Amino acid sequence: MDEEDQYDEFGNPIGNLNNYSDTESSSSSDGSDSEVNDVDSDTENTSTNPLNEIDEEEVEQAEIQTDDIVLYKDTMDENNVEILVETNNTQSLNEPLIKSQTYKARGKEYSSFPSKKKDIPRTSYDKQYMFELLKLPERIRNVAVIGPLHSGKTSLVDLFVQDAHDKLPHMSNNIKQGWTALRYMDSFKQEIERGISIKLNGLTFMETDLNDKSMVYNILDTPGHVNFIDECAVALEAVEIAIICLDVVEGVTSVVRKLIEICEKMGKPFILLINKIDRLIFELKIPPMDAYLKIKHIVEEINMLTTEKYSPELDNIIFASTKLGFTFTVREFVKYYYSRSIPNDKIELFIKKSYGCITLNKGKYEKITDPVLQLPTFHDLFILPLYKLLSSSIALDKKSLDGFVSTLQNQFNIVIENPQDLLKMDPYPLLRYICKLVFHEKQAGLYHCINEAGQKGSSRYTESSGGILARVLKTLDYGGEEYSLVKVLSGTLVANSNVQIIDSNNEVTESDNLYNDDDNEDDPRNVKITEIALMEGRYIISVESAGPGQIVLVKNISQYFDKSATLYSNIKRTELPIFGPINYINKACFKVIIEPLVPKELPKLLDALVKVSKYYPGLVTKIEESGEHIILGFGELYLDCLLYDLRNTYAHIEIKISNPVTIFSEGVHKESFTAIPVESSNKNISLSVSAKPLDYKLLNDLSQNKKSEIDIENDIATGNIRKISKMLRTEYDWDSLTSRNVWTFHYSNILVDDTLPDETDKELLMKYQQQIKQGFYWAVKEGPLCEEYMYGIQFNLLNFQIKDVEQVKNIGSQLIPMVRKACYIAMMTAEPIILEPIYEISIIIKTQLIPIAEELFCKRRGAKILTSRKIGGSPLSELVGRIPVIESIGMETDLRLSTRGGAQCQLQFWNNNWRRVPGDVLDEDAIIPKLKPAPYESLSRDFVMKTRRRKGLSNDGFMSNDGPSLSKYIDPELFEQLKLNNLV
Ligand SMILES: Nc1nc2c(ncn2[C@@H]2O[C@H](COP(=O)(O)OP(=O)(O)O)[C@@H](O)[C@H]2O)c(=O)[nH]1
Ligand SMILES: [Mg+2]
Structure with missing residues (x-):
């Protein structure tokens, strides 16, 4: 051819x-x-x-x-x-033309935990001695390291890890020289590859403090990303002391403020670690006096937030550069370098005068009167030497070597054997080497501060009369095995012994009391502990027993509870302090719906969900009536990590995920225009309820947990209604009648008895108070719009009548659905609205990049910057703003990309901010175009209808327009009448 x-x-x-x-x-x-x-x-x-x-x-x-x-x-x-x-079609259809890049760095079964006993690192302390010390609660210090993202918490714990071990197999040369961080506490594959901490991890070790007193430290390292603040909450529940770590350049950011607030509220003493001191010198390059002012400013800001006084000389502020491998306290520095030239009895005075508006003039302390000429002692004695040391080490050359070596010898009493060797070192390893010499190998000053803070710590443990009491805080996957984190409060837990366990969520609630006998599900389970172990970051030390004050891992109990529990033995049930669920600080508002790609793999998914729900304490999982599996988390990163674990670690299946959505709340805009009575089928019982928006100030305080609903309920339960009434009258200007008749608070909604004594038989009413409350709780949990929680509604019970008490038997069980219906009617007649969760966003950004952030905000509906604050002595600013959760998707990534890493943001929902969604929920004619975003004024209707369809609440399937309506709860005739009068 x-x-x-x-x-x-x-x-x-x-x-x-x-x-x-x-x-x-x-x-x-x-x-x-x-x-x-x-x-x-x-x-x-x-x-x-x-x-x-x-x-x-x-x-x-x-x-x-x-x-x-x-x-x-x-x-x-x-x-x-x-x-x-x-042919060119050899590729199967299932294979993508361009394959996504696969990560080859670490294998599927990769684990940072040693598999062989011989690989377990040798400790620098005597283990047997530590086991003996662990029997003395006063010699144990439980410490949580908390702080914002990337403030150096994990790096700090690395210093402890190095103190506690002679030789770590993970210490490569690169790590030894400081080129790469050890990050020993980030032991999960995800943590290593993502480069952030996701789970809390612990380290138990023994060390001596400045006075050579041996103590056992249980350190819990926590994640700093606010998405994982649940882990932080768990850690704080476990410990008596916190170390709040902050970046000196960023200063006191909104996350730091929140952490301080939490510690204060929980009554946990904390010490402050001002980290990354090296950044002042090498990055900001500010003069020593400016560095002093910056530190002073941070200390002042902290003192504005705390009741206790914070100051470096009080052993509650520590300075560090965890990257350069040192921490130091004023006391420590004085002990090492100044104590030789001061008489012993003057040392305490010297320490006391080392910080503040004081200057040292010819051996005499004077108050600073002229800030230009007189330099503060802290500047002269600590900051200046630090500056000189770091800057001369980094600039070390042949010429300056002799001077440098002699300064080290004269000022720090450090003799360098072969000074020429210093010149051969790279500047960075050299810096670390010098810092280690000057600030000593171990963090003795820091341990001293922990010990001091521990003495103020609240908990005292008792060797109670044989009884064991312990709190189970969470379950974790530790090197592939499932353990529970347990804090022993009294008695001694022994391996291979039996204990009883009660799930914290299984408290006897009032509803259980009404219909259930006491002796069913809620019964404690008898379980056998098969192993007790100490956490060591990447390995465990098995122990025979654990005494009061210890934080240990316990095996074989995790299957008997969901999130947290109480362990006990030989204690009467009635004398048992049952620990309620842990407050995870943030609220889960970010939601995705998942299903297995292959439907028959559902059992695998469910098994994995049970596991993941234990390992991620703040996670909420639900199954809707439509059969959808819903998971609720704190944010994008949270769900991303969780879904990764679900797919790759626990279920090993492919999972289909919906677009992210959020939860909603249902509220009212006005007061009910009328009270429509609800009657029982035989017209024997009748009641009516009205609704109105709850007092704004009270709502705010309840949402932000300034007023604890649990405390209020406890007061009501113990008959202390006077206290509540007084609070409502004095703080919120309520009238005395209403404030006396508040019955109950539930998820920021309240129920008030507003019946008139001459119309209503009050005695009869009080007899059925419990059932009426139950009906209210039920209504609040599943609102009439789309079965979401109600928020900020005050329900007033206006009328309650039973014609013939003898005639009906089960008044109680009839009443509950009736009250619910009455609440629904009340809400539907009070202009129902839908509210969406709003994230609080805080951004740390280079000041010149603020316009970029502002532009990003403009593009998202409802996003607003509220405050912009320059962070003193740094090129950074902190922006605080608000953004609807549903609009926040991708914000974190967008911001990082568009500022090329010059900004990072944190999104959180811990203040429980809700905002009304624009539009009318009941508007059946709202225009909702298909496959396009709904217009602004149709958003309410769109959100409600979508949620209803998802949950299978609307008839006629997916395209239905069967929305919420008052007509579903009242007589058709009455509805027609109301319609004629233009009321609905
Ligand atoms: N300049 C400087 N960087 C540090 C210091 N400590 C930690 N870093 C860096 O900060 C980042 C976060 O550290 P990491 O310990 O993981 O922070 P975490 O999120 O608080 O656990 C890492 O890139 C560290 O290299 C320090 O003292 N100085
Ligand atoms: Mg970390």
């Missing part, structure tokens, strides 16, 4: 016309005339047909076949040659 014949008039290759099925593979047929017999007999016939003879149907068929054919194979008998003709 001519070469020309192989191309059509447009120059497209058409190959051998005699062999039609080959048209698509012309490129590989290399022009040879050898006839290729197709395996398929159908195409065999076509092989002799010229193209113009093929009818259209055949062409179609042929095209389909060529798509399917992967390989043409024929064996030429004469030449004994196998010809393989490949």
Whole structure:
């Protein structure tokens, strides 16, 4: 065949016309005339047909076949040659053309935990001695390291890890020299690869403090990303002391403020670690006096937030550069370098005068009167030497070597044997080396501060009369095994012994009391502890027993509770302090709906969900009536990590995920225009309720937990209604009648008895108070709009009548649904609205990049910057703003990308901010275009209808417009009447 014949008039290759099925593979047929017999007999016939003879149907068929054919194979008998003709369709349909990049760095089964006993690192302390010390609660210090993201918490714990071990197998040369961080506490694959802490992790070790007193420290390292603040809450529940770590450049950010507030509220003494001191010198390059002012400013800001006084000389402020491997306190520095030249009895005075508006003039302390000429002692004695030390080490050369070595010797009493060796070192390892010499290998000053703070710590443990009491705080996957984190409060837990366990969520609630006998599900379970172990970051130390004050891992109890529990033995149930659920600080408002890609893998998914729900304490999982599996978390990163674990670690299946959505709340805009009574079927019972928005100030205080609903309920339960009434009258200006008649608070809604004594039989009413409350709780939990929680509604019970008490038996169980219905009617007549959760966003950003952030805010509905504050002595600013949760998706990434890493933001919902969604929920004519975002004024309706359809609440399936309506709860005639009067 001519070469020309192989191309059509447009120059497209058409190959051998005699062999039609080959048209698509012309490129590989290399022009040879050898006839290729197709395996398929159908195409065999076509092989002799010229193209113009093929009818259209055949062409179609042929095209389909060529798509399917992967390989043409024929064996030429004469030449004994196998010809393989490949079409360009060899790739299966399931294989993407461009494969996504796979991570090869670490294998599937990668674990940072040593698998062999010999790989467990050798500790620098005597383990047996530590076990003995652990029996003395006063020698144990439980400490949580908390702080904002990237403030250096994990790096700080690395210093402890190095103190506690002689030799770590993970210490590569790079890590030793400080080029890469050890990050020993980030032991999960995800943590290592993402470069942030996700789970809390602990380290138990023994060390001596400045006075050479040996103590056992249980350090819990927590994640700093606010998405994982649940872990932080768990850690704080476990410990008596916190170390709040902050970046000196960023100063006191809103996250730091919140952490201080939490510690104050929980009554946990904390010490402050001002980290990254090196940044002042090498990055900001500010003069020593400015550094002093910056530190002073931070200390002042802290003191504005705390009741206790914070100051470096009080052993509650520590300075550190965890990157350079040192921490120091004023006391420590004085002990090492100044104590030789001061008489012993003057040392305390020297420490006391080392910080503040004091200057040292010819050996005498004077108050600073002229800030220009008189330099504060702290500047002269601590900051200046630090500056000199760091800057001369980094600039060390032949010329300055002698001076440097002699300063080290004279000022710090450090003798360098071979000064020339210093010149051979890279500047950064050299810095670390010098810092280690000057600030000593171990963090003795810091341990001293912890011990001091521990003495103020509240908890005292008792060796109670044989009884064991412990709190189970969470379950964790530790090196592939499931353990529970337990804090022993009294008695001694012994391995292989039996204890009883009660889930914290299984408290006897009032509803249980009403219908259930006491002795069912809620019964404590008898369980056998199979192992007790100490957490060591990447390995465990098994122990026989754990005494009061210890934080340990316990095996084999996790299957008996969900999030947290109480362990006990030999204590009477009635004398048991049951620990309620832990307050995880943030509220889960970010939601996705998941299902397995292959439906039959659902059991696998469910098993994994149970696990993940234990390992992520703040996670809420739900199954809707429509059968959808809903997971609620704190934010994007939270769910991203969790879904990764679900897919790759626990379920090993592919999971389909919906677009992220949020929870909503249902509220009212006005007061009910009328009170429509609800009657029982035989008209024997009748009641009516009205609704109105709750007092704004009270609502705010309840949402932000300034007023604790649990405390209020406790007061009501113990009959202390006077206290509540007084609070409402004095703080919120309520009238005395209403404030006396408040019955109950539930999720920022309240129920008030507003019945008139001459209309209502109050005695009878009080008899059924419990049932009425139950009906109210039920209504609050599932509102009439889309079965979301109600928020900020005050329900007033206006009328309650039972005509004939004798006539009906089950008044109680009839009442509950009636009250619920009455609440729904009240709400539907009070202009119902839907509220969406609003994230509080705080951004640390380089000041010149603020316009970029502002532009990003403009693009998102309802996003607003509220305050912008320059962080003194740094090029940074902190912006605080608000953004609807649903609009926040991708914000964190957008911000990082558009500022090229010059900004980072944290989104949280811990102040429980809700905002009304624009539009009318009940507007059936709202325009909601398909496949396009709903217009602003239809948003309410859109959100409600979508949520209803998801939950299967609306009739007529997915496209239904069957929305919430008052007509569902009242007489059709009455509804018509109301309609005629334009009331609905
Ligand atoms: N300049 C400086 N950087 C530090 C210091 N300590 C930690 N970093 C860096 O801060 C980042 C976060 O550290 P990490 O310990 O993981 O912070 P965490 O999120 O609080 O646990 C890492 O990139 C560290 O290298 C320090 O003292 N100085
Ligand atoms: Mg960390």
